[in-house]
Amino acid sequence: MTHDASALQAVAALSDELRRRMYEFIRQAPAPVTRDEAALSVGISRKLAAFHLDKLVDVGLLAAGYAQPGGVRRVGRAPKVYRPAELDVQISIPQREHGLLADILLDAVRLQEPAETGPQAALRVAADRGRAAGEAERDRLRPGRLGTERALTCTGEMLERHGFEPVRLTPTRVRLNNCPFHPLAAKDPALVCGINHAFLSAFCEGLGATTVTATLAPRPGECCVELSERS
Template structure:
């Protein structure tokens, strides 16, 4: 076994414990580095238990550590910096964090079959939208459908949904224009299949999915239409 394969196997084995996996998921979904107290509260475990699992995840190469004063103050009396954790860059084969390359490959292959008529980009988007509708029809709601596809959705009070994870991460980096268009069409299909009246918009951001779900009326003035919208004459 190669050193890389051994490292991947060890990292995946570290997530076999359900509490440790829950702690990892909390850090992976967070927008910023997570402290021991926050992880313990979110996981519903004692601080010492959270600290134990966080440090084991660091040992396994799944998390990295940084130190920062959470109060923002510095100098005497500011207190000691807190030990914070965040996920490492990159990914492991075996869904850490969750990726769905099989789904992407299936969508792109189905789109390629239609390419003679429509062109690859249009065909791939159509296939993605159709597959999204199919997935969401039996998922029990848009959040469940997004979770099933690996998007790690997070909603705010206004009903906006941000996807904290791109399930096609590596593909999107290599083929951004095509894969991001497929991503948008897939989410549109998920919304349709779930009977959700909100709209998917392209919203590129580092380290997360390039699609955001919002109420149709909340689009910023002058924002260009998506690839599947038709501009008014």
């Protein structure tokens, strides 16, 4: 099982209020906790507490063992006790690039020309940024003459780094599963999607991907731009 899948299971287990309260109690306890102590902390039966505790063990949030409370040796089998496990619960969420968008908008304000509107300045700056990024990528990769498939592969590496989550639908068509400017794009799609489109179009230009075009093709939950072979 992948790390993300394990983390998702852990988070799902904590969606139950009783489990979450017992887990918090055990995390704060100075010593491993018995089933009786955990049950008492949330006001349920020992049997029900055991069910929830073992579920938390199964998903990796708790570790279980056997020990006498307080370390005092007694006759008979030691009770089962629980302590927090060293699980680092981190879930990969869609990457956001609000810093890039903020830089573009800041430069648009600083560099706006007298005859430009604010949105026009933002689109111009986005294109300048994209073109410069494409030229830098071309200098780094030195790919030579680029056909469509190779150009989309080179573009995909940049898209991955910036969190666009590119998916190759066909050898000559790439869909972007994630909008790194969301949720700001939802507030002003015309501006933010326009900036995104200008950036990606100019990136392809700077890269020398003359056979690739970036088109606006918005879909819910995805990036508004699609890359494909120029017709």
